[in-house]
Amino acid sequence: MKAKNCLIFGGSGQIGRNLIRKLTKNNYKVTVVTRNIHQKSYIIKTQANVGYIDIVEANIFDEKKIRELFKRSDICINLIGILYENKKGSTFKNIHTLFPSLLAKLSKEYNLKHFIHLSALGIGDAKDSLYAESKLQGENNILKNFPLATILRPSVVYSVDDNFTTNFMTLLNRLPIFPLYYNGKTKFSPIHCSDLTDTVYYVISKNIYSKIIECVGPDIITFKEIIQKLLSLIGKNTFLLPLPLPLAQASARMFEIMPKPLLTRDQLRLLKYDNIATGKYKTNSDIGIPSKRRFDEEVKKYCYMWREGGQFSTEKYTTVKDLNNKNS
Numbered sequence: 054m055k056a057k058n059c060l061i062f063g064g065s066g067q068i069g070r071n072l073i074r075k076l077t078k079n080n081y082k083v084t085v086v087t088r089n090i091h092q093k094s095y096i097i098k099t100q101a102n103v104g105y106i107d108i109v110e111a112n113i114f115d116e117k118k119i120r121e122l123f124k125r126s127d128i129c130i131n132l133i134g135i136l137y138e139n140k141k142g143s144t145f146k147n148i149h150t151l152f153p154s155l156l157a158k159l160s161k162e163y164n165l166k167h168f169i170h171l172s173a174l175g176i177g178d179a180k181d182s183l184y185a186e187s188k189l190q191g192e193n194n195i196l197k198n199f200p201l202a203t204i205l206r207p208s209v210v211y212s213v214d215d216n217f218t219t220n221f222m223t224l225l226n227r228l229p230i231f232p233l234y235y236n237g238k239t240k241f242s243p244i245h246c247s248d249l250t251d252t253v254y255y256v257i258s259k260n261i262y263s264k265i266i267e268c269v270g271p272d273i274i275t276f277k278e279i280i281q282k283l284l285s286l287i288g289k290n291t292f293l294l295p296l297p298l299p300l301a302q303a304s305a306r307m308f309e310i311m312p313k314p315l316l317t318r319d320q321l322r323l324l325k326y327d328n329i330a331t332g333k334y335k336t337n338s339d340i341g342i343p344s345k346r347r348f349d350e351e352v353k354k355y356c357y358m359w360r361e362g363g364q365f366s367t368e369k370y371t372t373v374k375d376l377n378n379k380n381s
Contacts, residue, residue, distance in 0.1 A: 056082045056105075057166075059257075060122055062113060062156070063132030065093040067214035068171070070100050072130070072250040077101035079254065084122060086111050113152055116159075123163040128257060130169045131156050136184070137309075137317045145187035153191040157198035167260075168202040169253060170195055174242075174267055175328045176206070182322045196264060203256055205249075207268040208328045211348070212246035213355040220315075222283050222359040225291050232296040232304070237277025240327040242269035245346035248337070255342040265334045270344045273329055282349055286356040 059076055063069050064085035073083050083106050087093040090110035097108050111118045113133065123129070131153055138144045153170055160168035172188050179185035195202045211218045225231060252268055255261070274282070277293065284291055296304070305321045308314040330336050337344060357364045 056080050057127040058125060059083045059128045059130060060126040061085050061130045061132065063134070063171075065096055066132060067212055067216075067246050068210060068249060069132050070096065070214070071212070071246050072132070072253055073097070073100040073106065075250050075254050076257075077105040079258070081105075081128075081257075083107070084109060084126065086113065086119070086122065088112060114147075114155075116155065119155075120159065123159045123165070126163070127165060128167045128169070129156055129160050129165055130171075130253065132171045134171065134173070134188075136320065137314055138183075145183050149184070149187035150191040150194065154194035154198060157195040157202055160202070161199040167257060167262075168195070168199050169256060170202060170204050172204050172206045172265075174206045174208045174269070174330075175323070175326050177331065177333070178326045179323050183319050184323060192265070201262050202264070203262055204265045205252065205256075205268050206265060206334070207244050207249050208242040208270065209244070210246055210249055211243050211352070215246070217243075218283060218352055218356075221280065222287055222356060224315075225280070225284055225289055226287060226359045228291060230292045230294050231280065232301065233277055233280070233293050234296060234301050234321060234324050235276075235298075236295045237275055237280065237293070239276045239324050240273055240329050241276065241279065242273050242329045243279070243348050244268050244270040244337075244344055245348075245351050248344040248346050252337045252340075252342050255340070259341075261340055263335050263340060266340060267330045267334050267336045268344075269330050269336055269338075270346070270348065272348050274348060276324070279348075283352065283356070286349075286353055287359040288361070 059081050061069060061083055064073055065087055076083055083101065085097050085106065085108050087108060087110055090108060094108050098106060100106065109122060133148060133152065135143055135148050157168055172192055176185035176188045192204050195204065209217055248270065249268055280293060301321055302318060305316045305318045308316045
């Protein structure tokens with residue numbers, strides 16, 4: 054059987070690398086588009102055997118060059134997204150609204166078998182967030198241009214290569230006090246990167262066209278509980294301090310000055326809303342591919358890098374009960 058060709062945008066990130074390995078192992082050929090082949094190719098080309106992966110350097114808005122790639126593709130997968138804007142054209146509107154619309158239009162024009170777009174969970178409720186607004190408008194444009202598209206809305210995605218658990222463990226390892234926004238009550242259903250890429254592969258291999266699928270892990274955990282679990286795993290006793298909203302907004306404004314801000318005011322607004330399955334759409338479990346990996350068990354596999362002594366540490370884990378007693 055002839056191998057299908059997958060065109061992937063955003064293939065150098067944690068989800069992209071995992072997905073490339075999954076697809077190529079199952080006899081799919083992959084073309085990965087990157088804006089800087091010198092920086093990214095050494096990472097991407099190690100994810101598959103020779104002959105199964107092709108790396109193309111292109112500006113994602115260079116429609117003429119991108120068209121050529123669509124001519125020899127069967128499936129398009131868009132994994133590109135940003136958490137904050139910068140002044141070099143990486144705006145929410147450009148990346149989350151206009152670019153996915155272009156891909157959907159080209160998928161329709163060249164009669165692709167599938168277009169899969171990675172969006173985000175919780176954007177339907179976050180009306181005051183520019184990030185959420187741009188994501189939602191992008192989804193609407195996709196379904197308008199290519200009704201057979203499948204949109205995946207994952208909760209927080211984590212793994213050893215993420216920017217979520219790893220950044221938090223770095224901060225918790227260094228800071229004596231850690232701020233809790235909205236008292237840490239926001240709920241999440243973290244999904245492991247492998248569970249998410251298993252879902253993408255399942256959608257492709259089973260020819261599922263469900264429009265919007267919410268991708269969640271097996272647990273519902275509050276933000277405070279996530280931080281407490283990470284503290285327990287790395288053996289730290291960082292004090293958790295609920296931060297009043299005006300002070301949180303002021304700190305976010307200061308962080309926005311940084312080239313890679315730890316927190317923006319838009320992200321702070323997003324934290325008001327729960328990041329769990331809404332019940333309005335099918336979930337990955339509903340389509341037959343439930344998440345198997347649990348947050349505690351998976352993070353435990355790589356948290357030693359943030360413990361004193363590393364993998365040879367003999368330090369006992371701090372229990373969540375101890376942390377509750379300390380922060381009560």
